[in-house]
Amino acid sequence: MGAAPASGAVPSIGDVLVELAAAPAGEPGGEAAWIKIAPAGTVRTRDGRTFSFDPAALAARFVADGVDVAVDVDHAAARAFLGGQAPAVGWIKALEGRPDGLYGRVDWLDEGKAILAARSRRYLSPTFPHDDLGNATWIHSVSLVATPALPNMPALAGASPTTPLATEPAMKTVLAALGLVATATEAEALAALTALQGRVVDLSAYVRKDVHEATLAQLTAATATLDGIRQANRKTEIEAVLEGALTAKKILPAQREAYAALCATEEGLAQVKALIAASPAMLGASGLDRQPTPGAAAGALTAQQLAICEAMGLDPEAYRKSLAAA
Incomplete structure (x- = not known):
């Protein structure tokens, strides 16, 4: 059983179809x-x-x-x-x-x-x-x-x-x-919806232009500040990773810039961390790190530093200059 429209009208979307009890229609036959x-x-x-x-x-x-x-x-x-x-x-x-x-x-x-x-x-x-x-x-x-x-x-x-x-x-x-009366027809409702779809909203009616621009400027400044903080934190992290690797003798000073370049991206930094963690120390501590080579001039390489040059195939003089510049 169902609700239908007012007399003389066809049902509309707002009409309610109500289905209620009715007796069995009986056996089919020719008589009413x-x-x-x-x-x-x-x-x-x-x-x-x-x-x-x-x-x-x-x-x-x-x-x-x-x-x-x-x-x-x-x-x-x-x-x-x-x-x-x-x-x-x-x-x-x-x-x-x-x-x-x-x-x-x-x-x-x-x-x-x-x-x-x-x-x-x-x-x-x-x-x-x-x-x-x-x-x-x-x-x-x-x-x-x-x-x-x-x-x-x-x-x-x-x-x-x-x-x-x-x-x-x-x-x-x-x-x-939609701003329509409760008895509005389906056609009137569709027309109102179509009008809404074609309407261009003027944001100036809701937010003043100067307030909007000031908010955008604040957002831009805050974004720049946040980017600066992120870059500073990243640089500090890279420095800590490389200094730790040098102290642990897992990289050489001459390799520092190359490793720093690898850390330019987040993925590269993660790879460098993994590589350093998996690398053994190149040379164990000998106690001679700070002792000059006997008879060597001031600023000359120590015995351990010379051993590193020989093991790595480095030019001793170039290596000494890189140490002096560090």
């Missing part, structure tokens, strides 16, 4: 059959919605309208405004209010008879508009459905797997946000 469309009084669906039905008032509205009510499949007529097809499989020729509910006399078409014979959809579910209190006002259409909505009812109907009742309040909220 009376079936239960809705119970009388207040009812509660299995998904928690509550609606009220006045069978006599609904039957009177049917007579006043003078229009047969279509029977479709799975509320196709209520969704036809989206562009789908909604062929009728039967027509309700009369409505009658009874103590236990609203009944309709259905004239089944061949397609409706086939569906009933196949038992693929055995229950009826009306689509109707209602007021804010949930009182049904008229029957828009009735559908053959497969899933019952109300428990413990001799008459069963289709129940939506979702809770479409929340659609109407949500749609009203959307319309209000």
